[in-house]
Amino acid sequence: MKNNTLCGIVNYARYHYTTQYKLYLTLVLQLLLIPLFFGIITRDAESAYAMSVAVYIFGCFGLSRNMVLPMRERGTKIMEMTLPVTSCERMGFMLLNCIVLYPLTAFVMGALAVTLSTPFNHGEFDLLGQIGEMAVDNYFFYGIYIFIQIVLSGTLIINLLARRNLIVSYLISFVVVVAFATLVIRLGLEVLIRFDEYNENIENIVFVSIPQWLGILIYVLIPTTMYGVSYLLLRKRQVKW
Amino acid sequence: MITTKSLSFGYTSAQQVLNNITLSMERGHIHGLLGCNGIGKTTLLKLICGIMRPRSGEVRIDGIDPMMRRKETLSELIIIPEEFDLPNISLERYAAVTAPFYPRFDRGAMLGYCEELGVNPRVRLHSLSMGQRKKAYIAFALACNVSMLLLDEPTNGLDIPSKSVFRRLLAGYVDESRMVVISTHQVADVEQLLDNIIILNEQGVMLNATTSEICERLKFGRTVEGDKVIYSERTIQGDMAVSVNESGEDSSLSIELLFNATVTNPHAIAAIFNQK
Known part of the structure; x- marks a missing residue:
């Protein structure tokens, strides 16, 4: 049996999402319903849009908790930690969740919330235009994304340490x-x-002002270092709890 | 084979739970792990699984340190804890997502075990009672066909008919390539099942012997004049005792008497089994 395979990450992701589906369902509903609610009560799609970004940021705390929760809970700890999954595969899943799936889900849910709140709006809000504008000025997208990764990796460390x-x-x-x-x-x-x-x-x-390449390097280095620390903690804590 | 060598563990440096545990558990047996409350039976099982790090000494599963979390080691081992939470999905769904981790998982066998234990694998696990959930997880664990099955108080919460089904399933499960380790206080539930008894105390392993070895050296039941009594207690049936089996007489093992004898008179038991 091979250690650290892509198949192992997929199997663990399938297992994790199935056993923790309630937590993820709550998170997805939060990403959709809170911005939608704000969009409807303020009758302003821009509020819905701003709220979707805020929920996306605060959702980080929930996401990192969801990923580590089975390893912390009294009733699931032993079963979770004796599952034939290596620390590397577990971290691979966490990275996939943090770096790809969560931002993607948050984006889709935010867009959906804005679209659904449009019929209740006073003014007009061009979501695609707004996104297009920000995509051209990609510092904003990049800034939000990196900020989320810093918060996520930081909360992951807290969850693993606590x-x-x-x-x-x-x-x-x-x-x-x-x-x-x-x-x-x-x-x-x-x-x-x-x-x-x-x-x-x-x-x-x-x-x-520091050179742009140095800024990018610093901002990439922060989450990379934190995820690295998370992996080391995962390896150590998994056997020490 | 599971081996431990001079294994010591404490949750804090002041509170030592396990002290100098050296033992080996071989395949082909059902090992009973006995000891007073708080002596460290569950901790020992956790150390065997590699969940916790020993303060000193070592644990090996087929020569491999379980803390390395190698897949081939973990896929040969399942622990059923005394208390556990299963997700609110059906056992079938749970098995579908967990089975890829256990290469020899047999879905048909699981359904068979469920039928014998009277559990419906299609209903959500949270709609079942605690005992039913335990039976469901036992069915799943047996169907994984792992070579090492660790059970912590497995009969807690099981009804009387289920206990006998459980014994039957477990007796059929063990072969030359598999072993079961049962940590329990409910010795009467598994008395007929165990073929190796391990008794722990504060000093370490008090006794590690097969049931045939025990019956060869000790006699259980009413005493006759001239018996070297190690321990006796008054029951409704009269005085029941554990004494040295000098005449080679056959008697049926009473784990409860053996345990009490080991706790109250450890030196005599150690002398008989030539252990510290």
């Missing part, structure tokens, strides 16, 4: 992020105050 209390783990990470952000803002404010002290005009601040 033994029991997932909420506490999220709270700790939230506090760390807020503390970090506050520190950055404070440093930024100090810079501005100093500028003020020297009677410098804020508008005179020169933003040093």
Whole structure:
């Protein structure tokens, strides 16, 4: 029997989706119904569109939890971890879920929500035109996609690390992020105050832009590193729980 | 073959659960894993499956470390935990998505087992009672035809007729290429089934012997004058005892008496079986 095969990933995906179908169904319905609801009550398809992006981002927390949940739950943990699936195949499935299937599903559900809310709209909203515009200015698409991958890979790590209390783990990470952000803002404010002290005009601040290739590299490196860490945790945690 | 060598484990460094466990379990037997509450029977099963990492010592399944999670090792092993959750789908559907992981899975056999155990494989598993779910999972596990079947308190929740069907199915399951390990407190349910008894205590493995070896060396039942009694207890039928079988007399094994004798008089049992 060969270890780490594509067939193994497909078999695991089939098993996972079938046994966890309720969780995924909830996620898909959230991706469709919340933007649709907003589109209908605001009578504005743009709100539906904006909400679909927001649900897509917040759905990351649900998705990473769904993937790791059978390995954490008391009743399913033993059966899940004795299933003849290698860590590599499991991670292969997780990557497929995070990088391809989730963005694709979110996009289809968002488009569907916008389309379904169109008859209730006051104004006109050209979804295809909007998407086309953003596709031309592909920084937006790329930015959202990379942002989602960073959030997803981060929450995957939290889910893999947290033994029991997932909420506490999220709270700790939230506090760390807020503390970090506050520190950055404070440093930024100090810079501005100093500028003020020297009677410098804020508008005179020169933003040093990094080369585009370096920006792309950094943004690709962050999720890649996080997924790499997730894989290592998966290998270690799977046998340590 | 499952082997453990000087295996120790603790959930925390202060709380040691298993201590220096060295044993081997061979195919062709139904091994009974016995011990007091909290002694580490379930933990030992988890260590055998590679779910947890030992603090020291090693576990090997056919010479392979189960923590390596090799598919060929895991596909030869199924554990039925004491408590488990099955998804809210039918057993047939569950088997369809799980069977690809077990190359020798036999759907026909599963349906046969379901019929014998009185479980409908077409209904959603959450609509079944806890006992029915257990029977459904037992049917699935047996149909996977794995060579190592680990059962943790398998008779908990089963009704009386199902217990005898379970015993019959398990007796028919074991052959030279397969083994079953049963961890249980309900010894009466599996007494006739076990052919190797392993008793654990805080110090490690107190006893690891086949039932024929035990009956060869120990005598169970009423004592007569001159018997070297190791343990006795008062029952409705009179004083029942475990004594040294010096005369080579045949007696039927009482696992409950044996267990109590091992717990209350470990040194005598160790001396008889030449174990620590």
